[in-house]
Each structure stands twice: as C-alpha cells, then as structure tokens.
Amino acid sequence: MDDTGAAPALVGRVVVAARAAEGSGDRGGYEDLLRQAGGDGAGALAGGLGLLGSADAVERAVGCDLLGAASDRDEEVRAEAATALVGLAEGEADVPVLRALAAALGRTDDRRAVPVLVALAGHADAGVRERVAVALPGAATGDPDGPGVRALVTLTRDPDPEVRNWATFALGFQSEADGPAIRAALWERTGDEYPDAREEGIRGLARRRDPRAVPLLLELLADPEGAHVLTFHAAQVLAAPELLPVLEDYDPDGTGVAEALAACDPVRRERLHADAWELLCALDGLRPDFxxxxxxxxxxxxxxxxxxxxxxxxxYDVGALLRRAGGDPARAARLVVADHPDSPGVRALIGLTRSPDPGVRDWATHQLAGEFQADTPAIRAAFWERTRDEYPDAREEGIRGLARRRDPRALPLLLELLADPARVHARVFGSAEIMALPELLPALRRYDPGIPRYAGAASAVASCDPVQRERLHADAWELLRALDGLRPDLAAALFTPRASWGPVLGLGAFDEPPGRSDPVLGPFAATYLVVELLTRAGGDLGRAAALVAAEHPPVGGTGNP
Incomplete structure (x- = not known):
C-alpha cells in the first residue's frame, strides 16, 4: 500500500475502515473518514492516486472513493482525478472497484467520464448499473440524443427496481433534457409496479408540464401519509389549477407547499409576474449596469x-427574492444591489468619447451605445455630454445610448430627431422601440413603414403602444405553449433583456452554445424576437410555432410523445 499524500496516516485509517466495513456491512465509520479525508482535496487526490495501482482490490476501491471525495470538495483536482479513473477503467474487472469507480466519475463533472459510464451501464452487476444511473447526471451533457441521456433511458427499463428508480430520478428530475423518447420512458415508469420508480416517472413528466401528469400527481398528493417534497416541487412546475384543492389540505408552512400553491393559483401567478416586472424596473433604475x-x-x-x-x-429565483423582501419589489431590488457592489466601467472607451477628434468621439460613443451593454452612471454621463456635441453624428449616438438605457432624458431629444425625416434611420427607430414610451407615438406614426428607410417604424409603434405591447406579451406566452406542445425537446423559454423592448424566445440553453456570442440575447442555441417571428407568420401563433419547429429539425425522431 502506498500512503502517498498530505495525510498518509488518515489514508491508512480509511483503508482499515474499508476492510472493517467489508466484513460487517456497516459503512458509517468508513464514510465519515472519507469525508474527513476529502476535506484536503490535494491530499486526498494524492492518496487516491497512490492506491489505484495496488494489486489489492479493496485498496483500489478506496482509491476511487478518495478521488470522488476529493472531487466533491475541490474543483481543482477533478480533471486529474477523472484522468486517473478513466485510465483505471480500461483494465478493471473487479465489481466492487467498478462500483466505486462509477460513483467517483460522477463526482468529477468531466465529460470524459461519459463513454466509461455508458459502457458500464451494460454491466451484469446491478450495483454497477445503479452507480452509473446516479453518476451520469454529473457527467452527461443535456443533449436529448446524447449517449448519456440514451443510457439513462435504457436504464429506466432495467430489470432491477432500484436501477430503474435511480435512472428515472436522474432522467426525470436531475436532467432538463426533453423529447419523445424521454417522455415515453417516463410514461412507462408511471405504470411501474415499484412505487419509487413510478413516483419518479410521474414527477419527471410533471416537470416537463406534460398534461398526462395532472391526474397522476393528484393521486400522489392525495396520499394519506403525505407527499414527498419533490412532489410539491413537481406540482409547482406543472402549475395546474386542478391541483389546488388537494394542495390546500397541506400545511402551507410545509417545505414546498406554499410555492406549489402560489404556482397553481392563477391569481397569485399573475401577481408574481406583475411584481417581477416592477422588481426589474426598480433594479434597472438603481443599477442599469446589471x-x-x-x-x-x-x-x-x-x-x-x-x-x-x-x-x-x-x-435569483424571483419568488424567493420577493419573500426575502417581504413582498416589496422595491426592497427586493435594493437587496440585489446590496449583494453586488459596484462593477468597473469601460473607462478607456469613456475617455475616447471626449476625444478632440470628432470621428473618434462618434466611434467611441457608438461602441458604448450599441456594441457594449455595460451601463453605469459614468457611462450615462458620457452619453449626456455627447447629446450637446457640435458634431451631429456623435450627438445622435449620445441620444441613442441614453435611449437604449431607457434614460428619461432621452425622450425630448429623441422626439427632436424624429421631427426631422432627413435624420431618421433604422437606429433611431430602434432606440424608440427600446424606450417604449407612448409619448413617441405621434412622431412615429408620421412615418410609412412601407418605405424601406422607415421600415423600423412599425415595430417602434408596436413597442410604444401599450395596447399592442400587452397583446404581444400575451401572444408570446401562447406561442410558447404552442411550441412546447409541438416540440418540447426544444426547451423553449421566454425572456426580456433590458436592451430589447419585447419578449425574446430562446431555444435550448447551453453553457457554451455553438456559434452564440450575443451579449444581449444570452446563452441560447437560437433566439427569436417574438415580434419579428409573429410578423413572419402573419400574426398566426400556430404558424409561428411551426416555423420555429421547422427551422430546428428534431434529432432521432419527430412529433409529440
């Protein structure tokens, strides 16, 4: 045995405890020592690596456990731990070691673990397969057709009930992947004779807002012994008014009950949306640079x-934030500000907006106004200075910069620009669109959007008209529901960035989306401005949803589950 590492004596004690646990079946003392050793991430890494080459299977299993414990506590060691574990998997055959290896790989959060875990998903030992089901969510990507998700789908049909249970929990609750094959697997488990696996299937469908989950979730909530906390979470996601009567039988102070009640009550849900918008406006007023x-x-x-x-x-979870603030959106905004001290401005660019060269001033102000999304008092002061610039282009960029940050001082200046048809172009309409003020309507309606130069007038009018704006937001939610019905695998979401007046439809949020570097529209695989999408579809919500679905063909199948 090689006790290499920061605490060789502790590593030795862990090995002794592992041998004792092997004989007695009581792993309590062993697990306690593992957690203690994992607190020294680098030391546990060194100790674990030293044990992986042992001829003793117990020591190799302890080595895997140490690497897993180290990875849990110290992100810096995960890559080296994953490299060693993947290497060990190539020649390892001992079942207890493979169980420990699979568990440890899941704690490294390393994509290289996926092929190893997928291969182990077909192992003859149910204990190995169970560890794989637990481990895969920590390593697999969110790709609905990726090998990790496909392996989980297969494991939901495993002959061993606990493997099915853990795989269904991983697929239904820990993964956000969605698609026909995933929903079919979850639906199968709703008929499972093993109660735990059945519950996980129901909750997994509920998290995907599948209407088939409503009567099944009602059944779980009506259990005389009470529902699991994850069932309340599933009810909160499903947000079905049909669940209200049975939820009202629970103590609202119970974990997850109040949140589920609020989500399923249409009146309280609308109030949350209104408070959320008030919170956003208050926060934007306090810290627009956020x-x-x-x-x-x-x-x-x-x-x-x-x-x-x-x-x-x-x-922030808006509901939780508002609860922290006692239901006061303005106070919630102040709490967020207190959580995040001032961030630095773009000082060099601000300096260039004051250059003696008018072309440099124009360029720098244009960059701040449109290319950069940063917003601080110093940036607004630079824009305000440029609104008095003798160079017309720099002055216009200063006005546009203030307007894009919804600064009320931009209103009379923007009206002045709109009064002169020779100075109006797409960027002016875009600024009016973002400000979204009814006071701009008379000036905007002077322009014929049928003339190419004035094409942006239509969307600017729509943003500034409160009636059209409310209709657009209502249509956006209907569009989201229609698209979710057609293609749940697209993982569609609505959001409203500050630099855009209207809602944006985002598809498939990824940590590192391919080809996406847009600082405004965020980390999505694809985005659509809802107003533009509805215009393309002639205002037909069903057609708009179909257009999006057609532009993103499904991988490995079509249609609803």
Missing amino acids: EAALSASRPEPGLALTLGSDPGSAQ
Missing part, C-alpha cells in the same frame, strides 16, 4: 432574474 433580465424556463418553476448574459451570471 443588465438584468427576467426569464421563464419550462423545466423549472417560477421566474428567474438574471444579472448579465454570461454563463455563470448571478441568478
């Missing part, structure tokens, strides 16, 4: 408030 946006995602309940569009940007 680039805050609201979004709703099909596999998750409620609304999310996101700051910025980069992967890993801060995100």
